[in-house]
Structures are given as structure tokens and as C-alpha cells.
Amino acid sequence: MATFFLIIIYFAFISLGLPDSLLGVAWPVMHIDLGAQFQSAGLISMxxxxxxxxxxxxxxxxxxKLGTGKVTLISCFMTAVALLGFSFSPSFIWLIVLAIPLGLGAGSVDAGLNNYVANHYKAHHMSWLHCFWGVGATLGPIIMSRFIGGNSSWRYGYRTVSFIQFSLVLLLFFTLPLWEKVGKERIKNSDQIDGEGNESSTEIISEHNTGGGxxxxxxGVKFALAAFLFYCAGESTIGLWGSSFLVNTKRFSPVTAASWVSLYYGGITVGRFITGFVTMKLSxxxxxxxxxxxxxxxxxxxILxxxxxxxxxxxxxxxLGFAPIFPCxxxxxxxxxxKINSQKxxxxxxxxxxxxxxxxPPLLGFIxxxxxxxxxxxxxxxYIVTMLLGSERINLLMKSLHIKNNNLKC
Structure with a gap:
């Protein structure tokens, strides 16, 4: 049962990635169809x-209040409805309106699934799940390009992805009782919770647990938040401006630059797949x-x-370097x-x-x-140096807290 349930979570991660890359692929056709300015895509994205x-x-x-299962179900339903709405939107303003539930649906389910896997499964599953997000982000443009390239409307592309999301909603609805049941079974086996070779969180920071505080x-939390901010800034900056950098600074042709940036994303996806195996040996x-x-x-x-x-x-x-950072x-x-604090x-x-x-990334573009x-x-x-310093600072804090706890026990 736990294996079957894990497959459902994998499908959920694919569905998380599906909508993320649709707008960029479809917008060259969408803005003409809707009579919107080309730069207006930024408003939808924001x-x-x-x-x-x-x-x-x-x-x-x-x-x-609701639990991971119900939040995942509701969030996926919101995403499916928003995508279906995109496919029927008569004007640009409707895209702005529908972008709000699309974003609201993505945030809670992303945090909920990540927390659930972090607490109930080993580290290699986290890396592979984020690899499957990359699979979804890759499939989205493929689906959309087939409809646009086949002289069909971008609307059918959004509609198809919406139907895929509705299929997941049905699957989540019928398997809703499994979330709590499987979670309790996983908790019984402590080595499934703390990952490979990691010290128990209750040993390291038990005296600082706040629960609802x-x-x-x-x-170390502020350093962790900064590390996430700068990691995502670095990943998105390369993705957004990498091609322009290669064309204008390294004198590549636009076609060659685009293919090399796609290999950058391929490196992240393949790297996360490989990381899943490496986590069995390294912390x-x-x-x-x-x-x-x-x-x-x-x-x-x-740079050189x-x-x-x-x-x-x-x-x-x-x-390849970015690949293990986020899931780990x-x-x-x-x-x-x-674990009591991880959800928040x-x-x-x-x-x-x-x-x-x-x-x-837009700030860099302005400068x-x-x-x-x-x-x-x-x-x-x-960004990378700041992230590295923040991560190492957390490691030092955790080490000092662990030593302090051991001294108190003595």
C-alpha cells in the first residue's frame, strides 16, 4: 500500500510541473489571439x-487545519479549474483573474507534499520526486507545442492539461483516506523518517521546539530561508537570462544558445535522478x-x-550542481x-x-x-556564495546545539 501511495505522490509532482512552463510556450500565440501586449505575460506571471x-x-x-491529503485535493482542483478557465478566457483580464487561484493552488500543495515526503520517506525519494517535477515541466511544453504546431488553438493545450489535472483530482479523492493511514504506518519505522544517516531532529533541537510559535x-531558520531565496534566484536567473548572456557576451547564435540552456535544465533533471541513488551513500x-x-x-x-x-x-x-540542493x-x-516545526x-x-x-531575475534584467x-x-x-555561507552557518549551529544537548544529558 505504501508503494502504491508513493506512486500517487509521484503523479502529483508531475502535475505540479505541468502548468509551470505552459505560459511561456503559448504566449507568442496567446497575446495575438487575445489582443494583449507581448510584455503583458509578466503581469500574469507576477x-x-x-x-x-x-x-x-x-x-x-x-x-x-485540513491535513496534507485534503489540501492536495483542493489545490489540484483549484489548479484544474484555473487551467480550464484559461482555455475559455475571452480576454486578457480573465487571465489575470484566473492566475490568482492558479497560484494559490500551487503554493499550499507544493509545501504540503514536500513536508509530507520529508517526514515520511527517505532522501532519495525527495530527489526523485523533484526529478518528476522536471518531467512535468518538460511534458507541458510538449503538449502545448503539439496543439500549436498542429494548427490547433493554444486553448486545446490548456484544456488537455486541465483534464489531466482533473483526472488526478479524482484519483486523490478516492485515495484520500490513505494519507493519514500511510503516514501513521511510516511513523512506526523511525529509520524511514530521519533519512539516511541523519541524526534525529529531536536529538538536535528538542529544546527549541515551538510547535505553533x-x-x-x-x-538557523533565517539562514535556511535566505538559502532558499538565493538558490531559487540563481536557478531562475540562469534560466531567464542564460540564453541572452550566451548570445550577447559569448557570441553564440540564438539557436545554439537556446539548446544549451535547455541542457542546463536537463542537467538539473538528470542530476536529481542521479542524486536519488547518491543519497543512499552520502548525507x-x-x-x-x-x-x-x-x-x-x-x-x-x-565568468572566465x-x-x-x-x-x-x-x-x-x-x-548538475543545482540538482541536489533544493530537494536535500x-x-x-x-x-x-x-518535525513539529517543519510544516511551517x-x-x-x-x-x-x-x-x-x-x-x-527581473532586477538583474533592469540593471x-x-x-x-x-x-x-x-x-x-x-547568490551561490551567500547560499553556501548560510548553509554552513546552519551546520555549525546544529553541531553546537548537538554538543550542548549531549553536555546537558551528562
Missing amino acids: SIAGGTILSSLASGFVLG NVVTLP NKALIRLGQIISLIGIFLL PLPQILSFLGFMLVG MIHETPVRFG IIGYQMACGYIGATFL AAKTSISIMPFFVLI
């Missing part, structure tokens, strides 16, 4: 992000550190005036800060990640418009 940030911040309260005041902390070091090497290859082939290697290394930081959250903290972490991904896009890897370098 509306989705705003809803996602709000629901992520509120996810601790919502999940505490202000979890941001816990030792989350080691993989976070290793990923940050690999991404630093990749960024230096982009090296042959073009090394720029390709740099993009691949940044993607999520899975480490209950270990670092306690993961919600805050997701919100900070969305804030970083939403606001810092680059006044200067040069060649500054892009320097910004990402700052």
Missing part, C-alpha cells in the same frame, strides 16, 4: 507568483555542500574568458529544526524561494539593461 507566495506562507495554518526565531548536508561547490566551478567557467566549449561545460556543471535542503528541514518552516522556505525566483548582460554570472556567483 499574479501567479503572488498567489503562490501567499498560499506558501499560509500553508502551515491550512495544512494544520514563531518558528523564524529558531536557530543531505554533504550533497548540499557538493552541489554548491560544483555550481561554483560552473559559474567560474562562465575561455573557449566556447567550456561555456557549455559551465552551464552543465551549474545545472527540503528533506533536511525536519532534521535541522524538528517548509511553507516559509517555499515562499522565500518564490520571492527569489520572482523578483531577483543589465543599463549596463551589460555580462554581469549575469557575477550575480549568480553572489
